[in-house]
Amino acid sequence: MRKKLVEQAFRAEAGALGAALAGLGAGEWARPTRCEPWTVVELLAHVRVAVGRVEAMLAGPEPERAEVTAVGYYRPDERFDAATNRARIALARDTADGDTDPVAAFERTWQGVADRFEGEAEARVVRTRHGDPMLLTEFMITRVVESAVHGLDLADALDRPAWLTDEASEVLEELLLTDVDGASVRAALGWDRATLLRKATGRAELDAAERAEVARAGITWLTLG
Numbered sequence: 001m002r003k004k005l006v007e008q009a010f011r012a013e014a015g016a017l018g019a020a021l022a023g024l025g026a027g028e029w030a031r032p033t034r035c036e037p038w039t040v041v042e043l044l045a046h047v048r049v050a051v052g053r054v055e056a057m058l059a060g061p062e063p064e065r066a067e068v069t070a071v072g073y074y075r076p077d078e079r080f081d082a083a084t085n086r087a088r089i090a091l092a093r094d095t096a097d098g099d100t101d102p103v104a105a106f107e108r109t110w111q112g113v114a115d116r117f118e119g120e121a122e123a124r125v126v127r128t129r130h131g132d133p134m135l136l137t138e139f140m141i142t143r144v145v146e147s148a149v150h151g152l153d154l155a156d157a158l159d160r161p162a163w164l165t166d167e168a169s170e171v172l173e174e175l176l177l178t179d180v181d182g183a184s185v186r187a188a189l190g191w192d193r194a195t196l197l198r199k200a201t202g203r204a205e206l207d208a209a210e211r212a213e214v215a216r217a218g219i220t221w222l223t224l225g
Helices: 002-021 040-059 082-097 102-119 136-157 166-176 182-189 193-200 208-217
Strands: 125-127 133-135
Touching: 002 040, 002 102, 002 136, 002 166, 040 082, 040 102, 040 125, 040 136, 102 136, 125 136, 133 136, 136 166, 136 193, 166 182, 166 193, 182 193, 182 208, 193 208
Parallel strands: none
Antiparallel strands: 125 133
């Protein structure tokens, strides 16, 4: 059941991202984002690369057992150091330079990954490029993170309302909140789903009262590149 929910969340969020960016003009694609030094088109290319890694992982040998969860994937180590970040930036830029239709390329990638994920067993284990043996479902949660969090970055860069989907929010609130459900935290603070994700990922600042409430809620802080 959890695998199906993650699949639905990934399909919903990736689909919403692609639909939101369809028809952008050249000036919009060239806008800067908070994920410096990427432009809008380069940030979309980064998301496409991140999502597309699933194909190579499924082509590789399957580890005997999973040892890392989605939360553990975001631990602060060399995967977020300066050298890795430089390589990540360069790859996204190179990918964007080769895209004649960025949205179509993204849609081909995410739809192919979603279909592969749907066809895999619940117990399927993969090894990430960082060497983490993970359940495929746990890794796909990280792809929901990539699509949703960078979706907020792209919406902000384009001065548009967030298109964050309820399906993705449900998965991410379960990931981020250990002791309470997202609805109760949002109700206590008067936040919508997008605000909770912005605050939890450092895209919006917390005031003193908000910090106290999220501390009470037991939020999981992810290390994000």
